[in-house]
Amino acid sequence: MKLTVLGCYAATPRTITNPTSQILEIRNHMFLIDCGEGTQVQLRKNKLKFSKINHVFISHLHGDHFYGLVGLISTFMLLNRQTDLHVYGPKGIKEIVLLQLRYSNSFTGYNLYFHELEAKTSEVVYEDEKVVVKTIPLKHRIYTNGFLFQEKVGDRKLDIDAVREYKIDACYYQKIKNGKDITLDDGTVIPNDELTFDPIKPKSYAFCSDTMYDESIVPLIQNADVLYHETTFLETEADKAEKTMHSTAKEAATIALKANVGQLILGHYSTRYANIELFREEATTIFPNTVLADDGKVFEYD
Amino acid sequence: MKLTVLGCYAATPRTITNPTSQILEIRNHMFLIDCGEGTQVQLRKNKLKFSKINHVFISHLHGDHFYGLVGLISTFMLLNRQTDLHVYGPKGIKEIVLLQLRYSNSFTGYNLYFHELEAKTSEVVYEDEKVVVKTIPLKHRIYTNGFLFQEKVGDRKLDIDAVREYKIDACYYQKIKNGKDITLDDGTVIPNDELTFDPIKPKSYAFCSDTMYDESIVPLIQNADVLYHETTFLETEADKAEKTMHSTAKEAATIALKANVGQLILGHYSTRYANIELFREEATTIFPNTVLADDGKVFEYD
Numbered sequence: 001m002k003l004t005v006l007g008c009y010a011a012t013p014r015t016i017t018n019p020t021s022q023i024l025e026i027r028n029h030m031f032l033i034d035c036g037e038g039t040q041v042q043l044r045k046n047k048l049k050f051s052k053i054n055h056v057f058i059s060h061l062h063g064d065h066f067y068g069l070v071g072l073i074s075t076f077m078l079l080n081r082q083t084d085l086h087v088y089g090p091k092g093i094k095e096i097v098l099l100q101l102r103y104s105n106s107f108t109g110y111n112l113y114f115h116e117l118e119a120k121t122s123e124v125v126y127e128d129e130k131v132v133v134k135t136i137p138l139k140h141r142i143y144t145n146g147f148l149f150q151e152k153v154g155d156r157k158l159d160i161d162a163v164r165e166y167k168i169d170a171c172y173y174q175k176i177k178n179g180k181d182i183t184l185d186d187g188t189v190i191p192n193d194e195l196t197f198d199p200i201k202p203k204s205y206a207f208c209s210d211t212m213y214d215e216s217i218v219p220l221i222q223n224a225d226v227l228y229h230e231t232t233f234l235e236t237e238a239d240k241a242e243k244t245m246h247s248t249a250k251e252a253a254t255i256a257l258k259a260n261v262g263q264l265i266l267g268h269y270s271t272r273y274a275n276i277e278l279f280r281e282e283a284t285t286i287f288p289n290t291v292l293a294d295d296g297k298v299f300e301y302d
Numbered sequence: 303m304k305l306t307v308l309g310c311y312a313a314t315p316r317t318i319t320n321p322t323s324q325i326l327e328i329r330n331h332m333f334l335i336d337c338g339e340g341t342q343v344q345l346r347k348n349k350l351k352f353s354k355i356n357h358v359f360i361s362h363l364h365g366d367h368f369y370g371l372v373g374l375i376s377t378f379m380l381l382n383r384q385t386d387l388h389v390y391g392p393k394g395i396k397e398i399v400l401l402q403l404r405y406s407n408s409f410t411g412y413n414l415y416f417h418e419l420e421a422k423t424s425e426v427v428y429e430d431e432k433v434v435v436k437t438i439p440l441k442h443r444i445y446t447n448g449f450l451f452q453e454k455v456g457d458r459k460l461d462i463d464a465v466r467e468y469k470i471d472a473c474y475y476q477k478i479k480n481g482k483d484i485t486l487d488d489g490t491v492i493p494n495d496e497l498t499f500d501p502i503k504p505k506s507y508a509f510c511s512d513t514m515y516d517e518s519i520v521p522l523i524q525n526a527d528v529l530y531h532e533t534t535f536l537e538t539e540a541d542k543a544e545k546t547m548h549s550t551a552k553e554a555a556t557i558a559l560k561a562n563v564g565q566l567i568l569g570h571y572s573t574r575y576a577n578i579e580l581f582r583e584e585a586t587t588i589f590p591n592t593v594l595a596d597d598g599k600v601f602e603y604d
């Protein structure tokens with residue numbers, strides 16, 4: 001699992017900072033999470049093969065989280081993309097994108113699917129044999145969802161030395177990986193745990209931006225390996241956080257602590273702060289394993 | 303008159319090039335012409351005080367000419383702009399911007415006026431005592447206008463030594479600048495040309511992007527001091543130019559020649575060309591005073 005932060009600052013794009021956008025690489029997927037203005041340039045700067053993006057998750061319809069989407073969709077069009085593209089986001093996202101394509105008399109050569117979200121409780125929005133993605137309903141000024149990306153428990157890992165020793169034919173390998181015991185030609189039953197190792201522990205990533213402090217998300221993100229939680233303000237501006245329905249670093253850390261996550265990544269800093277290290281300092285008083293997102297920063301999890 | 307090119311490449315924004323956007327500073331105005339994605343960052347990079355922009359002219363509704371507009375409008379909102387903002391562009395621009403503001407539950411604290419264009423012949427879209435702006439109907443795949451910015455003939459310039467010599471009171475200065483003769487107390491009539499110099503020759507700038515070769519614009523831009531004319535392709539790709547309703551460098555130069563403009567600025571290069579100098583070489587065979595636009599380039603005209 002690998003997270004590349006393309007932008008993690010609130011409000012307006014600037015010469016040195018970008019609005020929210022992330023790439024989560026997980027089990028051969030390249031998921032794009034939010035898409036502020038300039039995301040396609042950030043993708044290029046970070047040398048990410050963005051033709052591999054097939055799923056885009058938009059948290060909410062504030063500009064700093066989606067103004068780059070229509071441009072990315074248009075660029076895919078100009079690059080003659082053929083692969084389907086799926087967009088998951090609040091109701092309205094389809095109307096906004098299609099209106100602009102219609103006025104420009106443009107049509108995508110690829111299938112563009114919108115999965116509009118309206119539910120107020122968590123729901124599965126994407127699932128395949130390896131990964132499941134669920135919404136995390138958040139409390140912000142407009143309808144907003146975070147997203148929880150969970151790897152599924154994979155196959156058991158084949159102990160290649162063991163299967164060779166027993167001279168087991170390769171055609172049984174998948175059966176073994178599925179956890180089945182094997183009966184040899186002489187009738188001996190080899191229990192599965194002699195032929196396999198435990199599967200890789202599945203990882204999970206919870207993306208929560210933007211939201212006020214909201215304990216109701218804790219059960220949803222319980223024990224997540226990694227939590228990205230917004231912190232637009234420091235405690236010294238707690239009044240502004242409350243008024244604009246954002247969180248402080250301390251509040252983000254409190255959610256991380258209550259949810260018992262492995263690591264907390266902070267982001268969505270207000271551009272009023274010149275030194276983002278202050279966010280980490282505030283959060284670590286509550287939750288020690290806190291790190292700072294920054295544009296271009298990569299987090300890898302083995 | 304001063305032109306700052308913020309972006310002058312066709313199609314998609316890249317790490318090193320930007321889609322169309324320009325700032326024309328003329329008679330104390332700061333006009334924004336087109337607003338591709340990333341324009342607000344380009345304004346910051348070029349250290350332009352963009353709170354001074356009160357008028358935005360959008361040529362057409364292809365993404366590379368207006369996807370940055372809604373972000374700029376939102377940024378003005380976040381910066382607590384109070385001054386009116388006027389947007390001139392094709393019918394549809396208002397619906398596109400307001401739809402996005404509505405879904406984000408955002409309201410501008412300043413007055414935002416849309417002047418939607420539908421006319422197929424040239425019309426005056428802005429006028430004050432110093433400047434007039436007219437549309438230049440262009441031929442492209444969708445409804446498109448260029449814009450002609452013309453300074454008006456200003457007041458005559460006061461010959462301060464002369465008026466002092468005749469001991470003329472300052473309360474008559476405006477009358478003199480308006481071209482009137484002056485009668486002294488002793489009855490002597492001083493003709494205006496003894497008291498003034500000719501006014502500064504008014505300048506004009508014609509912005510034409512995007513368009514196929516179209517001689518019908520020649521009378522509209524006749525004798526313009528400066529013509530910016532798109533050239534997406536070279537003559538070697540004339541078939542692509544024709545198909546996509548764009549121009550070649552040679553065609554842009556031919557328009558400049560027929561219109562007898564002072565200078566031709568080329569731009570809107572397809573990103574397929576690594577060396578834009580080829581555009582200048584092709585155009586100068588027809589129109590020698592051809593220069594190349596490039597992102598961040600400034601042209602000043604005294």
